[in-house]
Amino acid sequence: MITIKKIAEIANVSPGTVDRIIHNRGQVSQENVDKVNAIIKEYGFKKNIFASNLAFNKKFRFVVFLPKNEGLEYWQAPIDGIEKASEEFSRFGVIIDYNFYKYDSVSFKKMALKVLTLDCDGLLFAPIFKEDSILFLDEFKKKKIPIVMIDSNIKEIEGVSYIGQDAFKSGYLAARLISFAKKEENKVLIIKLTREIENTSVYLQRIKGFYSFFEDHVDLTNFKFTEINIENSDVNKLNTKMFEGVDSIFIPNSRTHIVAQFLMENKIKGIRIVGYDLLKKNIQFLEEGTIDFLINQKPEEQGYLGISHLYKKLVLNEEVEETFYMPLEIIIKENYYTSQ
Amino acid sequence: MITIKKIAEIANVSPGTVDRIIHNRGQVSQENVDKVNAIIKEYGFKKNIFASNLAFNKKFRFVVFLPKNEGLEYWQAPIDGIEKASEEFSRFGVIIDYNFYKYDSVSFKKMALKVLTLDCDGLLFAPIFKEDSILFLDEFKKKKIPIVMIDSNIKEIEGVSYIGQDAFKSGYLAARLISFAKKEENKVLIIKLTREIENTSVYLQRIKGFYSFFEDHVDLTNFKFTEINIENSDVNKLNTKMFEGVDSIFIPNSRTHIVAQFLMENKIKGIRIVGYDLLKKNIQFLEEGTIDFLINQKPEEQGYLGISHLYKKLVLNEEVEETFYMPLEIIIKENYYTSQ
DNA sequence: ATGAAAGCGCTAACAC
DNA sequence: GTGTTAGCGCTTTCAT
Numbered sequence: 001m002i003t004i005k006k007i008a009e010i011a012n013v014s015p016g017t018v019d020r021i022i023h024n025r026g027q028v029s030q031e032n033v034d035k036v037n038a039i040i041k042e043y044g045f046k047k048n049i050f051a052s053n054l055a056f057n058k059k060f061r062f063v064v065f066l067p068k069n070e071g072l073e074y075w076q077a078p079i080d081g082i083e084k085a086s087e088e089f090s091r092f093g094v095i096i097d098y099n100f101y102k103y104d105s106v107s108f109k110k111m112a113l114k115v116l117t118l119d120c121d122g123l124l125f126a127p128i129f130k131e132d133s134i135l136f137l138d139e140f141k142k143k144k145i146p147i148v149m150i151d152s153n154i155k156e157i158e159g160v161s162y163i164g165q166d167a168f169k170s171g172y173l174a175a176r177l178i179s180f181a182k183k184e185e186n187k188v189l190i191i192k193l194t195r196e197i198e199n200t201s202v203y204l205q206r207i208k209g210f211y212s213f214f215e216d217h218v219d220l221t222n223f224k225f226t227e228i229n230i231e232n233s234d235v236n237k238l239n240t241k242m243f244e245g246v247d248s249i250f251i252p253n254s255r256t257h258i259v260a261q262f263l264m265e266n267k268i269k270g271i272r273i274v275g276y277d278l279l280k281k282n283i284q285f286l287e288e289g290t291i292d293f294l295i296n297q298k299p300e301e302q303g304y305l306g307i308s309h310l311y312k313k314l315v316l317n318e319e320v321e322e323t324f325y326m327p328l329e330i331i332i333k334e335n336y337y338t339s340q
Numbered sequence: 341m342i343t344i345k346k347i348a349e350i351a352n353v354s355p356g357t358v359d360r361i362i363h364n365r366g367q368v369s370q371e372n373v374d375k376v377n378a379i380i381k382e383y384g385f386k387k388n389i390f391a392s393n394l395a396f397n398k399k400f401r402f403v404v405f406l407p408k409n410e411g412l413e414y415w416q417a418p419i420d421g422i423e424k425a426s427e428e429f430s431r432f433g434v435i436i437d438y439n440f441y442k443y444d445s446v447s448f449k450k451m452a453l454k455v456l457t458l459d460c461d462g463l464l465f466a467p468i469f470k471e472d473s474i475l476f477l478d479e480f481k482k483k484k485i486p487i488v489m490i491d492s493n494i495k496e497i498e499g500v501s502y503i504g505q506d507a508f509k510s511g512y513l514a515a516r517l518i519s520f521a522k523k524e525e526n527k528v529l530i531i532k533l534t535r536e537i538e539n540t541s542v543y544l545q546r547i548k549g550f551y552s553f554f555e556d557h558v559d560l561t562n563f564k565f566t567e568i569n570i571e572n573s574d575v576n577k578l579n580t581k582m583f584e585g586v587d588s589i590f591i592p593n594s595r596t597h598i599v600a601q602f603l604m605e606n607k608i609k610g611i612r613i614v615g616y617d618l619l620k621k622n623i624q625f626l627e628e629g630t631i632d633f634l635i636n637q638k639p640e641e642q643g644y645l646g647i648s649h650l651y652k653k654l655v656l657n658e659e660v661e662e663t664f665y666m667p668l669e670i671i672i673k674e675n676y677y678t679s680q
Numbered sequence: 681a682t683g684a685a686a687g688c689g690c691t692a693a694c695a696c
Numbered sequence: 697g698t699g700t701t702a703g704c705g706c707t708t709t710c711a712t
Contacts, residue, residue, distance in 0.1 A: 017699075028697065054391050055704050180520050327679050357682060388706070
């Protein structure tokens with residue numbers, strides 16, 4: 001492995017000049033730039049990361065901008081992953097600056113303004129509120145520093161990395177899980193437990209993928225679908241009539257346990273349920289047998305990989321994939337505990 | 341973060357003495373040992389990994405001791421993972437020394453003797469042949485360097501790390517997948533496609549776990565089991581009679597495709613098949629619909645994590661989990677491609 | 681048993 | 697526009 005000193009020797013210039021060229025600091029003659037670049041290419045120079053970091057002694061400040069955990073179990077998971085990464089990379093100068101907002105648009109906007117003022121080297125962000133997120137990102141991108149999105153993707157935004165699931169494909173998978181039940185007539189309920197404020201695109205994508213599966217499998221004519229909308233995820237809007245004759249239920253978000261709880265309380269049995277995310281309550285019903293399948297988004301890993309992405313890009317100057325779709329993990333009672 | 345120099349200052353000794361104490365090189369008075377250790381504890385000293393590696397400039401040689409890929413698609417996967425890790429960690433001085441053997445006991449023993457003579461800092465190893473592996477490990481352990489096993493575990497061996505699946509639990513999971521099919525009478529075939537030479541403990545553990553599930557679920561009385569032994573995985577020993585009236589098949593290893601192929605060729609349809617590993621041929625039958633479930637052992641990740649384990653332990657001096665059970669990944673047609 | 685000091689390769693400040 | 701050099705924190709050799 002060739003060093004800067006040796007490159008300087010070969011090129012008949014000083015190490016300082018080589019350094020200037022490598023870091024595009026300018027103030028070098030074009031002649032030398034070409035000469036040195038040629039040598040770098042020829043010998044395949046890669047800077048010694050130990051020496052570089054030792055001398056540079058730079059701290060890398062990554063801003064994390066996520067919803068607060070207050071009552072949001074799901075959002076604790078990415079934080080756990082981030083903390084794991086933080087510990088692992090702290091020795092490489094990585095510092096995490098946490099910025100949380102309450103799960104509403106007003107709090108988000110307020111915090112966004114603060115985040116925009118922060119001095120940092122990278123951003124990890126979850127675009128929960130789509131419109132506000134786009135405005136925020138457009139502004140933040142002016143900083144010209146790497147941005148990683150987790151959880152939900154905004155495909156329209158350019159130059160921002162994404163780590164998370166493909167919502168459409170996860171719905172497609174859910175449909176397949178539902179299709180396991182082979183009966184003459186299969187009544188499927190799709191229950192949307194929504195919140196006013198949240199980004200609708202994720203669960204709508206999931207439902208789209210869900211239907212898409214049945215469109216691709218026209219032989220499955222014995223499946224009939226009904227959609228139910230439960231605003232504000234209000235349990236009181238559920239009633240036993242809804243479930244009469246129902247064989248399977250698809251709930252395109254993590255509030256699966258609300259339905260499971262209702263079914264249990266009303267002693268409605270024998271319905272196959274497919275939902276999302278390993279929340280404690282969901283796991284409880286998985287254990288107990290009411291929920292059959294959960295699709296795991298691995299939120300902890302998303303957090304970990306988000307920081308790892310920034311670390312590799314900024315600290316190690318490595319090339320990294322712009323988009324990483326998390327595997328679609330099927331969780332049932334018998335394998336949930338192996339999922340870390 | 342306190343440095344060696346500062347510790348020396350506080351303790352009124354030279355940096356050399358502090359270094360000797362940190363590395364247990366001896367030749368220091370007990371008085372100084374205690375004094376310095378107290379300071380290290382008080383200030384929470386952690387050595388600067390950049391400076392350390394820069395000065396040390398040590399190469400870490402990890403020996404990889406695995407079966408050769410010749411006709412063994414499965415064993416290419418861990419090698420891919422190892423190569424990925426190798427690239428990633430090469431800048432930290434990690435060098436991989438590959439040692440392959442043919443998939444037979446004689447070749448293994450021959451290579452084992454060579455591996456024992458190698459000068460290295462860590463070992464990544466797959467104990468395919470149990471008895472021979474125990475003899476080898478007992479000998480290798482005298483080197484007092486870290487050893488990681490992947491793929492199959494030998495629980496009797498102490499002080500050796502394991503990264504891979506829990507075979508028993510994966511069989512248990514397979515049983516659950518089989519149990520999805522709800523019919524009045526469910527005839528289940530367990531087909532053991534074996535090779536004389538291989539370690540039987542893995543698939544036997546899987547079968548044990550498989551039965552264990554049905555023992556835990558006594559209500560599933562409608563499942564009846566038959567075991568078939570196909571020695572040398574010989575297709576010619578399969579016949580159509582075996583499959584008469586069969587509803588489900590469990591194949592406790594990666595040779596699932598052999599049965600799938602037979603069923604396809606003989607136009608036997610409607611049998612649910614659960615098997616192991618994402619071999620190309622298995623995927624092909626998964627795509628086409630003959631195989632319903634594959635349990636993925638993530639062999640690539642096992643290889644990657646194995647090297648990563650040694651790297652963290654030796655290069656970074658980090659603490660690492662001794663045993664890491666890989667998640668039990670359920671793969672169906674709709675999610676296999678998301679599994680990297 | 682202990683201290684002093686060179687050097688690992690890179691960065692950045694300073695001098696010319 | 698270019699060269700020189702101190703110093704990052706640790707390891708290791710040599711001297712005492």
